[in-house]
Amino acid sequence: MISELGALAWLSLVVAFGAIVPVIPTGAAVSAAAALAFHNHPLLIVLVIAAGAIGAYAGDLVMYAMCLMGGEQLARRLHWLRGEEHLTAMKERLHRSQVPVLLVSRLLPGGRVPVLLAAAFLGLSWRTFLVANAPACLLWSAVYAGIGVAGGSIFPEPWQGVVAAVVLVLVVGQIASMISKRRAARQEQTESA
Known part of the structure; x- marks a missing residue:
């Protein structure tokens, strides 16, 4: 039990480090841990x-503090802003409903930092x-754990479930990223036309 803790x-x-340095696949880490837990101790x-x-x-608390302190200068230096129109639209959505926007931003690759x-x-x-961020983080973790449980339940060996969960998370993340990029490119074409 001590090793599990x-x-x-x-x-x-x-996950906290990955939320601060957004190149670590935190969703894959949660999915892999859930796949292992499914095989070893489902509870x-x-x-x-x-x-x-x-x-x-x-991690989100640290990132939000960085966004508050560094603001627009930090965002421009790290190329986190896609454009003023995008930021304005994000502000409007966030003003209307914080929890859903924070949740969606956690689930979409590359969506969290612009929302913060x-x-x-x-x-x-x-x-x-x-x-507002607490339920978003909890639901995010539950979604990725669910992916891990699905991967763990399909395969008889724990390592197979972990590999399946990680691959599934990475594939879904890449697909979501491609869709997001295409949508942004279409929006830029529409605005420039």
């Missing part, structure tokens, strides 16, 4: 979801962000 702590740290899946959500939440920037530019209070 240590693994869950590492999972939280990896640990709930703790995997909690560990993933805690890590995502902690929009929230910072909008002046979303820490209190509102703390409350």
Whole structure:
């Protein structure tokens, strides 16, 4: 049991770090942990979801603080802004409904940082962000754990389930990224025409 708790702590740290440095596939980490938990101790899946959500939440807090402090200068230096129109539209959506926008931004590859920037530019209070981001992180973790459980249930060996979960997350992420890029390119063509 102690080794499982240590693994869950590492999972939280990896997810938190990946939320700050958005090149680490945090969803794949949660899915892999859930696939392993499915084979070893199915009740640990709930703790995997909690560990993933805690890590995502902690990382988002750091990212939001960076967005508030660094603001537009940091965003432009790191090429996080796609355009003023995109940011304005994001602000409007965020102003109307925080939780759904934060949730969708967590599920779409590359969507979280622009939303956090929009929230910072909008002046979303820490209190509102703390409350609105909690369910988004929990649902994100549950979705990726579900992918891991699906991968773990299909294959008889734990390692096969982990590989299947990671591959599935990476493939879905790439497809979502391609769709998002095509949509953005179409929108740019429409605006320039």
